[in-house]
Amino acid sequence: MNNKKFDVIIVGAGPAGVGMGSVLRQLGLENFTILERMEVGATFKMWPEETRLLTPSFPGHGFGQLDLNAVVPATSPGYAYSSEHLTGEEYADYLKQVAGHFNLPVKTGITVELINKEEHEDKFVVHTDKGTFESEFVIWAAGEFQYPDLYPFEGSENCLHTSKVKSWSSLEQGDYYIIGGYESGIDAAYHLVKNGYKATVLSKGEPWNDDNPDPSVSLSPFTCDRLRTIADNKNLRLIGNAEIVKAEKDSGGFRLQLKSGSAVRTSCRPILANGYKSSLSLVLEHFYWNENGSVELTEKDESTVSDGLFLTGPQVKHGEVIFCFIYKFRQRFAIIAEELCVRLGIQVDQSVIQHYRQSSMFLDDLSCCDNSCQC
Ligand SMILES: Cc1cc2nc3c(=O)[nH]c(=O)nc-3n(C[C@H](O)[C@H](O)[C@H](O)COP(=O)(O)OP(=O)(O)OC[C@H]3O[C@@H](n4cnc5c(N)ncnc54)[C@H](O)[C@@H]3O)c2cc1C
Numbered sequence: 001m002n003n004k005k006f007d008v009i010i011v012g013a014g015p016a017g018v019g020m021g022s023v024l025r026q027l028g029l030e031n032f033t034i035l036e037r038m039e040v041g042a043t044f045k046m047w048p049e050e051t052r053l054l055t056p057s058f059p060g061h062g063f064g065q066l067d068l069n070a071v072v073p074a075t076s077p078g079y080a081y082s083s084e085h086l087t088g089e090e091y092a093d094y095l096k097q098v099a100g101h102f103n104l105p106v107k108t109g110i111t112v113e114l115i116n117k118e119e120h121e122d123k124f125v126v127h128t129d130k131g132t133f134e135s136e137f138v139i140w141a142a143g144e145f146q147y148p149d150l151y152p153f154e155g156s157e158n159c160l161h162t163s164k165v166k167s168w169s170s171l172e173q174g175d176y177y178i179i180g181g182y183e184s185g186i187d188a189a190y191h192l193v194k195n196g197y198k199a200t201v202l203s204k205g206e207p208w209n210d211d212n213p214d215p216s217v218s219l220s221p222f223t224c225d226r227l228r229t230i231a232d233n234k235n236l237r238l239i240g241n242a243e244i245v246k247a248e249k250d251s252g253g254f255r256l257q258l259k260s261g262s263a264v265r266t267s268c269r270p271i272l273a274n275g276y277k278s279s280l281s282l283v284l285e286h287f288y289w290n291e292n293g294s295v296e297l298t299e300k301d302e303s304t305v306s307d308g309l310f311l312t313g314p315q316v317k318h319g320e321v322i323f324c325f326i327y328k329f330r331q332r333f334a335i336i337a338e339e340l341c342v343r344l345g346i347q348v349d350q351s352v353i354q355h356y357r358q359s360s361m362f363l364d365d366l367s368c369c370d371n372s373c374q375c
Contacts, residue, residue, distance in 0.1 A: 007344055008032035009126055009135040011112045012279070013040045013104075015326050016313035016333075017141035018095045019071030021104040023337040026352045029344070035128060037111040040099045041092030043145040049167040050191045052085040054183060054220040055325055066359045068327040072098055073359035085222060112142070115283060117306055124308065137340055139310045142279030149277045155247035158254060159272040162188055169195050176200070177256060177266050179244050180273030181207045183223060188271050189236060190226045198235045202256070202264075206240030214371040216322040278315055287311075299364075300339040301332055310336045321369045331363035 008029060010017045013036035021034050036042070055068045057078025067076035069091065077086055077094040086094070099106055111129045115138055126133040148163040150156065162184040165171070168191035176192055178185045181203025189199040208227060212218040219227070230236050246257035253267035280287065280295065286306040287295035294317040296304045301316060303309040314324040316332060323329040334356040341348045356362040363369070 004033070004133050005123075006031050006033050006133065006135040008137045008139065008340060009124070009133060010034040010139045010141050011126075012036060012140075012142035012313075013095070013099065013106050013108075014043050014141065014143050014313070015041075015071045015095060016143065016329060017139075018099050018104065019330050019333045020139055020141055020312050020336065021106075022072045022098060022102045023333045023352070023356065024340070025102045025104065027337050027341050027349055028346060029337075029340070032105065033133070034104060034106040035110045035112055035126070035133070036106050036108045039092075039096075039108050040106055041095035043143055044088035044092040044095070046145065046163065047088035048162070048165045048187075048191070049087075050169070051187055052087055052222075053091060054085070054215075054222045055327060056084045056222065057081075057086060058084065061359075064358065066361065068325075069094075071095070071326065071330055071333075072102075073355055073361060112282070115286065115309070117286075117308070122308075124306075137308045137310065137343070139312055139336060140280070140283060141312050142282070143313055144276035144278040144315065147277045147279050147281055149274055150272070152272070152274050153245050153247070155249075156272060158247045158249040159270040161272045161274075163276075165271075168192055171197070172268070173197055174268035175266055176268045176271055177202060177254075177264060178271040178273050179203075179256070180275070181205070181238065181240070182273070182275070183219065184275070185271075185273035186219060186223050186227060188273055189238075190223075190230060193230045193233050193236045196235070200237040200239060200264075202239050202242040202244060202258075204241070204243045206238075208238055209240070212371070214322070216324045216328075280311075280315055283309075301336050302339075310340075312336060318366050321366050331361050334362045335364055 010020055013034050017034050024032055057067050057069045059076040059079035061074050061076055067078050069077045081090045114127045116125045123134045124138045148161045150161055175198040178188050178201045181201045185201050189201050192199040207219055210218040243259040244256050245259050248255045254270055255263055255265050257263050286303055286309050288304050290296055301310050313329055316323040316329055338348055
């Protein structure tokens with residue numbers, strides 16, 4: 001049984017955990033660890049083989065424009081892999097390089113199961129499959145991808161969630177129905193159609209017609225580009241305003257029941273592209289959940305329920321400002337890190353903070369996040 005005591009424990013070594021750990025290191029924190037159930041960048045290695053980062057990488061850091069997918073200043077995945085849209089494998093490797101460069105104290109093969117903080121205690125007890133750890137502060141960075149939403153409607157276990165697909169080309173040839181028309185649904189349709197399969201996207205709304213300027217809400221330009229290349233392909237159908245309420249399996253295949261009352265039949269297992277429940281499902285009671293399903297955070301991204309528990313990554317939201325992309329949530333790492341230094345009595349190295357600010361990685365004024373577009 002481990003019984004290690006730390007100042008800070010970070011849960012998860014994806015872009016959020018690695019980016020967070022890197023700034024803690026640069027600010028001189030010593031007694032911290034990163035608990036990771038698999039390996040650094042594990043989520044990216046679980047992506048379907050064909051899937052690529054949507055946000056483009058470009059080595060603009062020499063001119064003060066940090067690569068959109070970098071998690072520390074002065075690095076560029078685009079430069080490192082000579083690619084604008086990295087594969088999951090490449091991006092996982094980039095994260096490993098960063099973790100290695102900063103000699104981050106990542107403990108792999110440890111799954112965090114729950115965290116506790118007794119009333120009037122000033123330490124968290126972090127329960128894992130390898131024993132317990134104690135820490136004054138916990139930064140939750142366990143992401144969303146590994147916690148798919150598998151049961152959104154009756155019979156959805158008959159469907160195949162996109163997060164379980166190893167490669168689109170490994171599926172049997174056929175006529176696939178995809179439930180969900182956002183990024184993962186269109187990504188699935190694109191790869192299926194490119195491989196010569198038929199794909200029908202069924203979506204509650206019509207995301208492909210949404211022109212919201214925030215790519216957290218509408219489809220990314222990369223996806224729109226790809227969609228245009230298959231727009232005239234007779235194997236692709238996009239059907240909006242089609243909400244599925246039930247999936248059944250019988251000897252003839254699958255039957256999808258729509259809310260409108262109609263139904264469709266297919267011989268191929270339907271693909272579920274409805275998103276994720278998020279790892280926050282493990283620590284539900286440590287956050288106040290507001291009516292729109294997101295957690296309430298202080299201006300330092302700390303829980304408003306459990307003092308000392310911070311959240312970093314795509315689940316961070318402040319009002320209408322959604323931090324679901326790496327180039328967004330990376331701007332909050334140094335905010336948390338600076339706060340932790342102050343609370344731990346460590347003098348804040350302002351040159352590090354300044355470097356983060358200059359690299360557009362220190363966003364403390366959320367009123368400046370305006371997605372309106374003049375053109
Ligand atoms: C198909 C797809 C394409 C995407 N493309 C982009 C893009 O182009 N640009 C962009 O910015 N974002 C993109 N995203 C979103 C992006 O992947 C996420 O924002 C990013 O992975 C979040 O980083 P994270 O570190 O919070 O989570 P993750 O990358 O999921 O990392 C979490 C880590 O925590 C570990 N972990 C989980 N639970 C536990 C536990 N209980 N105990 C210990 N360790 C645990 C995991 O093994 C993992 O290593 C995409 C997402 C998907 C699904």
